[in-house]
Amino acid sequence: xxxxxxxxxxxxxxxxxxxxxxxxxxxxxxxxxxxxxxxxxxxxxxxxxxxxxxxxxxxxxxxxxxxxxxxxxxxxxxxxxxxxxxxxxxxxxxxxxxxxxxxxxxxxxxxxxxxxxxxxxxxxxxxxxxxxxxxxxxxxxxxxxxxxxxxxxxxxxxxxxxxxxxxxxxxxxxxxxxxxxxxxxxxxxxxxxxxxxxxxxxxxxxxxxxxxxxxxxxxxxxxxxxxxxxxxxxxxxxxxxxxxxxxxxxxxxxxxxxxxxxxxxxx
Amino acid sequence: xxxxxxxxxxxxxxxxxxxxxxxxxxxxxxxxxxxxxxxxxxxxxxxxxxxxxxxxxxxxxxxxxxxxxxxxxxxxxxxxxxxxxxxxxxxxxxxxxxxxxxxxxxxxxxxxxxxxxxxxxxxxxxxxxxxxxxxxxxxxxxxxxxxxxxxxxxxxxxxxxxxxxxxxxxxxxxxxxxxxxxxxxxxxxxxxxxxxxxxxxxxxxxxxxxxxxxxxxxxxxxxxxxxxxxxxxxxxxxxxxxxxxxxxxxxxxxxxxxxxxxxxxxxxxxxxxxxxxxxxxxxxxxxxxxxxxxxxxxxxxxxxxxxxxxxxxxxxxxxxxxxxxxxxxxxxxxx
Numbered sequence: 090x091x092x093x094x095x096x097x098x099x100x101x102x103x104x105x106x107x108x109x110x111x112x113x114x115x116x117x118x119x120x121x122x123x124x125x126x127x128x129x130x131x132x133x134x135x136x137x138x139x140x141x142x143x144x145x146x147x148x149x150x151x152x153x154x155x156x157x158x159x160x161x162x163x164x165x166x167x168x169x170x171x172x173x174x175x176x177x178x179x180x181x182x183x184x185x186x187x188x189x190x191x192x193x194x195x196x197x198x199x200x201x202x203x204x205x206x207x208x209x210x211x212x213x214x215x216x217x218x219x220x221x222x223x224x225x226x227x228x229x230x231x232x233x234x235x236x237x238x239x240x241x242x243x244x245x246x247x248x249x250x251x252x253x254x255x256x257x258x259x260x261x262x263x264x265x266x267x268x269x270x271x272x273x274x275x276x277x278x279x280x281x282x283x284x285x286x287x288x289x290x291x292x293x294x295x296x297x298x299x300x301x302x303x304x305x306x307x308x309x310x311x312x313x314x315x316x317x318x319x320x321x322x323x324x325x326x327x328x329x330x331x332x333x334x335x336x337x338x339x340x341x342x343x344x345x346x347x348x349x350x351x352x353x354x355x356x
Numbered sequence: 357x358x359x360x361x362x363x364x365x366x367x368x369x370x371x372x373x374x375x376x377x378x379x380x381x382x383x384x385x386x387x388x389x390x391x392x393x394x395x396x397x398x399x400x401x402x403x404x405x406x407x408x409x410x411x412x413x414x415x416x417x418x419x420x421x422x423x424x425x426x427x428x429x430x431x432x433x434x435x436x437x438x439x440x441x442x443x444x445x446x447x448x449x450x451x452x453x454x455x456x457x458x459x460x461x462x463x464x465x466x467x468x469x470x471x472x473x474x475x476x477x478x479x480x481x482x483x484x485x486x487x488x489x490x491x492x493x494x495x496x497x498x499x500x501x502x503x504x505x506x507x508x509x510x511x512x513x514x515x516x517x518x519x520x521x522x523x524x525x526x527x528x529x530x531x532x533x534x535x536x537x538x539x540x541x542x543x544x545x546x547x548x549x550x551x552x553x554x555x556x557x558x559x560x561x562x563x564x565x566x567x568x569x570x571x572x573x574x575x576x577x578x579x580x581x582x583x584x585x586x587x588x589x590x591x592x593x594x595x596x597x598x599x600x601x602x603x604x605x606x607x608x609x610x611x612x613x614x615x616x617x618x619x620x621x622x623x624x625x626x627x628x629x630x631x632x633x634x635x636x637x638x639x640x641x642x643x644x645x646x647x648x649x650x651x652x653x654x655x656x657x658x659x660x661x662x663x664x665x666x667x668x669x670x671x672x673x674x675x676x677x678x679x680x681x682x683x684x685x686x687x688x689x690x691x
Contacts, residue, residue: 091483098480102466102473109468109509184464186429187457189449190481352431352445355369355424 095190096198103202107166117165118211125158128283143287149314150285152225156310157282159216160241164248164305166207167200170272173256174265183351193344197249204245226314233312236322240309243329248276248305250336257340260347275300281307287316301332357441358402359533359565360426365435367396367421395421397589398435405532408559408566410576410583410597414678418589419569423535426567427457440532453482456526456564460538463522465510471521472506475528482529489528496524499554516547523551527558534558536568540575552578573671587678604673609666610638610650615659626650634661 107114132154136147145153173196176182185192220227228234255272259265277283280302286294297303308325311317317325370390396418403409413419424430425437428444428451437444444451457464465474479489497503500520505513513521519539526534536555540548556579558564568579576583577597585593593600614621614634621628626640640650647665654660 095480095483098477102469102477105473106466106469181462183429184459184462186448187427187452187455188481189452352429355421355430 096194099195099198100202100205103199104206105202107203107206114207114211117162117207118215121158121162121165122215124161125155128154128158145285145287145316148224148226149316151223152227152314153285153310154283155216155219155223155225156313157306159212160244160306160309161282162212163204163208163241164245166204167245167249167252168196168203170252170256170269173253174259177256177259177347186348186351192348193253193340196253197246200249228313228315233315233318236326237309237313240312240326240329243326243333244305244309247301247329247333247336250333250340251275251301251305254336254340254343257343257347260350275302276305279303280305281310285311285316301336304329304332357438359405359440360401360403360567361436361438362402362422362426363400363436365396365399365422365425365437366394366433367418367425367430368392368394368433395589396425396432399586399589399591400435401584401591401594403565403567405565406559406563407582408555408568408580410580411567411569411586412571412576412583412674413586413592417586419586420537421589422586423537423567423569427451427455427535453529454531454533456529456531456534458519458523458526458534458536458539460519460536460541463510463518464525465518465521467511468509470507470509471502471513474510474521474525478525478528484529488530492528492530496527499557500524500550515542516544516550519543519547519551520554523554527564530562531564533565534567536566536570538570538572539568540570540572548572548574555579573669573674585674585677592677600673600677601668604676605668606642607639607668608642608647609668610640610647611664611666612636612638612651612654612660613662615661618658621654621658623650623653625653 129151132150133147136142136150140147142150173182182192185195219225228237252272255268258268262268279297279300281297282305286297286303286307289297297307308317308329312322312325369392371393373389373391399418399422411419411422421430425432426439426444428439428448431445439451440454442451442454465471466477475493478484484492493502497506500523502521502524505517505521508517510518510521523536523539539555540551543551552575555566555568559566566579568575570576581596581598583593583595583597583600584591609629610626612621612635614636616634618634621636623638625645626638628636629639630637638650640647651660651663
């Protein structure tokens with residue numbers, strides 16, 4: 090109980106801390122919307138007035154992009170990869186080893202705070218208006234909403250584990266450019282954040298289906314627009330849960346190796 | 357049992373050897389060679405509850421490596437450490453509750469939040485009961501004057517304010533042991549003095565055991581009765597500061613300014629260590645010749661314009677120990 094209370098304090102302080110950076114909130118929102126407009130226009134052009142492509146209606150596709158950018162905003166409000174790398178390089182993370190808390194959990198709870206602030210002040214109001222004024226499809230029954238929220242939350246946790254793991258690899262590498270490239274490639278393409286997996290060539294779709302990244306964007310959005318429905322929803326949630334466990338175990342492994350390296354090699 | 361026990365402590369690091377040239381670079385992709393660096397070699401000491409010990413040595417002597425092993429974020433290669441009955445690296449989180457740490461070079465406060473928020477966060481991290489928290493904050497406000505800037509974001513604090521906040525933060529959970537790594541670095545004279553007074557007070561009132569690493573010898577002289585001196589990973593001296601002064605403090609330096617136009621000065625009983633124009637530095641052993649004898653001797657042949665006798669400060673004593681080692685010093689002087 091005391092433990093939870095301590096991590097919860099991180100959430101509260103991170104929420105407060107986010108309010109200090111009002112300009113950052115606005116600039117992040119600005120760029121989020123610009124990318125939304127860009128991808129919206131690209132898909133409008135690609136559909137070229139057709140009602141349907143690959144069995145998916147234009148409205149559904151547009152909704153896909155809008156929801157994707159919303160999730161993008163949520164995920165970006167967490168501690169970014171470069172920040173984790175920086176904390177490793179400066180040794181700040183190593184110093185946290187001498188505090189009585191678990192470091193990966195402490196960052197996760199702090200991220201909850203930053204995300205909550207960004208969602209309440211920017212994302213939710215703006216996307217609410219978008220859904221109000223644009224011709225988009227909303228889930229009609231309450232259960233779909235619940236499954237979507239659950240799925241998006243699992244996706245957020247998976248993204249956290251993956252990003253933290255990639256960040257912690259800085260402990261073992263002299264230069265980290267390659268790691269960043271792989272991470273951003275996976276996050277933008279393999280996750281289906283801008284191109285849904287059903288438009289992928291067969292071989293690439295197969296690869297993407299066997300990787301954890303589709304859980305972050307593709308699965309929750311597909312549930313939202315109804316491309317995944319019925320019992321498929323449970324299969325998807327099962328896949329996400331499986332990947333969450335796997336990614337969490339990998340994060341733990343890497344963290345243990347990293348902290349072991351710090352305590353033996355001095356970082 | 358002493359509050360801190362260090363026995364035969366040893367730490368070595370493996371450092372990747374980089375070979376030069378293209379072939380070397382290619383080779384290192386496949387096979388890395390390592391060289392061993394011994395940062396700490398066979399250091400032992402024990403510290404009693406309530407002591408204030410200066411842990412000093414030149415850069416790279418192994419000071420922070422030792423401190424890191426005491427805090428548990430570094431595992432010794434060999435030897436034993438116990439801090440308040442706990443082996444730090446085996447039980448890092450339990451050890452964390454017994455220690456407070458201040459690094460002069462970096463802050464443990466949240467950079468972008470008002471100072472008070474960091475304190476509240478630390479209160480939650482260390483589960484400080486409300487009552488305790490209020491009492492401690494009252495003490496810090498009284499002695500350190502925290503209330504002047506408690507609502508200012510940490511990044512807007514002056515260095516002196518930040519250090520005051522940092523040291524208060526490290527003591528919020530009433531740790532019996534406090535590690536201070538250069539707590540006065542970069543501070544002005546007044547701020548340094550305030551910091552020292554506070555450390556003294558905390559040590560006296562709460563019986564906090566303090567280990568202090570610093571390059572500022574005044575810190576050591578004003579705060580510690582005992583110092584542990586290390587160099588190249590080894591302990592060079594462990595004992596009272598007064599004893600060092602006694603042992604090395606016999607040497608004095610007489611500085612004389614002679615009338616211009618005087619001829620070259622020669623003295624017996626003292627060594628001419630430096631000369632700049634008509635100013636001479638003469639080192640002598642207090643036990644062998646008195647300053648007045650020396651002055652009388654010089655004044656017989658030369659006209660003295662001005663003179664001073666310099667007593668050795670601990671700083672110069674220490675730099676001599678680094679250079680010459682801690683051996684009984686006996687200098688006979690002859691010119």
